Amino acid sequence: MVELERVGYRIGQKWLVRNIDLKIEAGQFWIFVGPxxxxxxxxxxxxSGELAPTTGWIRFFGESISEYPPRELARKRAxxxxxxxxxxxxxxxxxxxxxRHPHLNGAKxxxxxxxxxxxxxxxxxxxxxxxxxxxxxxxxxASRVDLARILxxxxxxxxxxxxxxxxxxxxQVQTLRLCQSIAQSGRTVIAAIxxxxxxxxxxxxxxxxxxxxxxxxxxxxFIFTAQQLEAVYxxxxxxxxxxxxxxxxxxxxxxxxxNSYPNTQTSILET
Amino acid sequence: xxxxxxxxxxxxxxxxxxLCVAAGVGAYQILPWHIPHILLFHKDGFEVLLYVxxxxxxxxxxxxxxxxxxxxxxxGIFRNPLADPGLIGVTAGAGLGAAIWIVLIGGGFLSIWxxxxxxxxxxxLVTIGVWKIxxxxxxxxxxxxxLAGIALNSFAGAGIGLMTFLxxxxxxxxxxxxxxxxxxxxxxxxxxxTLPIATIGAVxxxxxxxxxxxxxxxxxxxxxxxxxxxxxxxxxxxxxxLTVGAAVSAAGGIGFVGLVVPHLLRLMGGADHRxxxxxxxxxxxILLVLADxxxxxxxxxxxxxxxxxxxxxxxxxxxxxxxxFKKEVVYG
Numbered sequence: 190m191v192e193l194e195r196v197g198y199r200i201g202q203k204w205l206v207r208n209i210d211l212k213i214e215a216g217q218f219w220i221f222v223g224p225x226x227x228x229x230x231x232x233x234x235x236x237s238g239e240l241a242p243t244t245g246w247i248r249f250f251g252e253s254i255s256e257y258p259p260r261e262l263a264r265k266r267a268x269x270x271x272x273x274x275x276x277x278x279x280x281x282x283x284x285x286x287x288x289r290h291p292h293l294n295g296a297k298x299x300x301x302x303x304x305x306x307x308x309x310x311x312x313x314x315x316x317x318x319x320x321x322x323x324x325x326x327x328x329x330x331a332s333r334v335d336l337a338r339i340l341x342x343x344x345x346x347x348x349x350x351x352x353x354x355x356x357x358x359x360x361q362v363q364t365l366r367l368c369q370s371i372a373q374s375g376r377t378v379i380a381a382i383x384x385x386x387x388x389x390x391x392x393x394x395x396x397x398x399x400x401x402x403x404x405x406x407x408x409x410x411f412i413f414t415a416q417q418l419e420a421v422y423x424x425x426x427x428x429x430x431x432x433x434x435x436x437x438x439x440x441x442x443x444x445x446x447x448n449s450y451p452n453t454q455t456s457i458l459e460t
Numbered sequence: 461x462x463x464x465x466x467x468x469x470x471x472x473x474x475x476x477x478x479l480c481v482a483a484g485v486g487a488y489q490i491l492p493w494h495i496p497h498i499l500l501f502h503k504d505g506f507e508v509l510l511y512v513x514x515x516x517x518x519x520x521x522x523x524x525x526x527x528x529x530x531x532x533x534x535x536g537i538f539r540n541p542l543a544d545p546g547l548i549g550v551t552a553g554a555g556l557g558a559a560i561w562i563v564l565i566g567g568g569f570l571s572i573w574x575x576x577x578x579x580x581x582x583x584x585l586v587t588i589g590v591w592k593i594x595x596x597x598x599x600x601x602x603x604x605x606x607l608a609g610i611a612l613n614s615f616a617g618a619g620i621g622l623m624t625f626l627x628x629x630x631x632x633x634x635x636x637x638x639x640x641x642x643x644x645x646x647x648x649x650x651x652x653x654t655l656p657i658a659t660i661g662a663v664x665x666x667x668x669x670x671x672x673x674x675x676x677x678x679x680x681x682x683x684x685x686x687x688x689x690x691x692x693x694x695x696x697x698x699x700x701x702l703t704v705g706a707a708v709s710a711a712g713g714i715g716f717v718g719l720v721v722p723h724l725l726r727l728m729g730g731a732d733h734r735x736x737x738x739x740x741x742x743x744x745x746i747l748l749v750l751a752d753x754x755x756x757x758x759x760x761x762x763x764x765x766x767x768x769x770x771x772x773x774x775x776x777x778x779x780x781x782x783x784x785f786k787k788e789v790v791y792g
Contacts, residue, residue, distance in 0.1 A: 234680075237684060239680055239683055239684065258688075259683060259686045259687065259688050260686035260687075260688075261686075262686065263684060263685050263686025264686070266684075267684065268680075268681075268684040270678070270680065270681060270684075272678075273677070273678070273681075274678070275676055275677060276539055276540060276541055276676070277536075277539075277541065277676050277726065277731035278726055278727075278730055278731045279673075279676060279730065279731045279732070280730065283673075283730070283731075283732060284677070287673060287674055287677065287685060288685070290670065290673075290674050290685040290686055290687070291685060291686035293670065296669070296670065296734060297734075342685070
């Protein structure tokens with residue numbers, strides 16, 4: 190349902206992403222990982238249609254996304270951004286209702302729209318601050334309200350840039366479990382996430398990026414190996430499996446593997 | 461929020477009341493409840509009411525509502541509660557047009573229409589200039605729009621300064637009076653020209669309300685919600701340039717209405733533009749009708765420029781608002 194063919198994006202001489210070929214099916218939860226500046230957000234923004242690729246094509250349901258008018262595109266995909274700043278006194282419930290924008294025909298939201306927005310707030314446990322002013326919410330509360338707005342938009346494709354930022358562990362897990370259940374209901378979820386443990390817990394497929402290039406694609410078990418992670422992040426890793434089957438991915442401090450840090454004093458002495 | 465409907469209702473009732481009161485007060489006093497009687501039976505005061513007071517209060521209501529809607533719209537586009545209709549250069553451009561006409565061209569058979577037409581042309585031209593400068597590769601970035609507005613504003617300001625320098629004493633008087641703003645020249649003719657332009661512009665801007673709500677989240681979020689942000693900006697600037705151009709050419713530069721009124725409305729009922737735009741229209745009309753009433757009655761027989769009144773009252777009032785609701789002004 191989401192296809193990328195030789196997608197590249199360049200600003201000036203610098204390629205922010207290049208050579209991306211992906212085929213993402215309905216019902217899958219994909220997670221993009223990679224170090225800072227790897228191109229995760231750029232790739233999400235390309236898929237959202239906000240940026241136009243320098244090379245290649247992006248298709249939703251077989252049709253190039255440049256063919257969709259903005260409003261129709263907004264009924265197909267929703268995008269959750271990292272940054273947010275709202276300078277006006279909107280209530281949290283009004284922010285969530287904005288998610289209904291692409292579905293409205295008249296000037297006002299119908300009773301159905303209100304129910305959908307309310308339902309969305311319940312799903313992320315944001316209904317208790319529905320009447321509070323959005324600019325006064327904490328980072329985590331605002332994140333949940335934004336997530337509710339995306340849910341209210343009822344897209345087929347969810348694009349989430351760091352959806353677990355600012356959230357406490359409980360809400361991180363709940364958010365990703367929600368993503369998982371959205372995917373299981375036949376829609377597509379694509380998220381960029383820094384936390385490798387969370388990524389390994391929930392992703393169906395992982396795309397690993399480095400400096401704009403695709404390094405590896407596959408299931409978390411396939412992607413999250415110590416070797417591969419070290420190659421991409423330039424830090425030694427240890428990957429363990431708990432008895433439940435859950436992966437634990439931890440970067441190691443230099444003390445435990447001194448050899449991998451040639452410029453530290455110990456390693457100089459040893460070599 | 462039912463609260464909002466109530467606020468709009470109260471404003472909607474207050475506007476005709478303030479129009480009637482303002483129409484009645486002046487050198488020849490008429491009690492508001494005598495107005496229907498006088499109109500119906502051509503009693504004493506009929507001429508004063510029909511040819512002097514009515515065009516004046518109506519024009520001030522139109523200008524006030526246009527300035528307030530434009531202020532609210534631009535604040536929404538720039539996502540900044542401190543934006544003002546002057547920001548896109550329309551006020552300064554109109555001032556420059558008027559100044560050039562008064563000082564360099566002047567008089568002639570077009571003398572009645574010369575200043576307003578020159579002002580309107582100047583306002584629209586400078587706004588188009590701002591828009592063109594801000595355009596890069598077919599896109600208009602909000603930041604560049606803001607910067608281009610500031611640059612052309614100071615350029616037009618310098619032009620007005622030059623005209624003031626070149627003006628003789630009499631030209632200087634009319635130029636100053638025009639720049640300070642006032643409704644002394646209000647006639648039915650001015651009203652009939654201004655009203656249709658203001659109405660078209662207001663309809664254009666009202667239709668943007670939902671898109672402006674989405675814009676409050678940020679430009680790219682608005683895009684992700686299906687708003688065509690480029691066309692939103694184009695229509696908003698078009699509507700503001702048209703209406704403010706007409707308002708300024710009819711009444712000169714009147715500040716603070718576009719800033720204070722949307723703020724007050726947001727404090728009362730929140731930021732939803734579907735409430736904010738009509739609320740600002742009503743609130744701006746009431747405010748300017750009362751400000752003009754004050755301007756022409758406080759120092760009888762002299763008349764203060766209404767722009768001075770709005771700045772004198774609006775400035776401290778705005779400061780008070782800021783102190784009193786420091787948090788709310790920023791956060792709601």
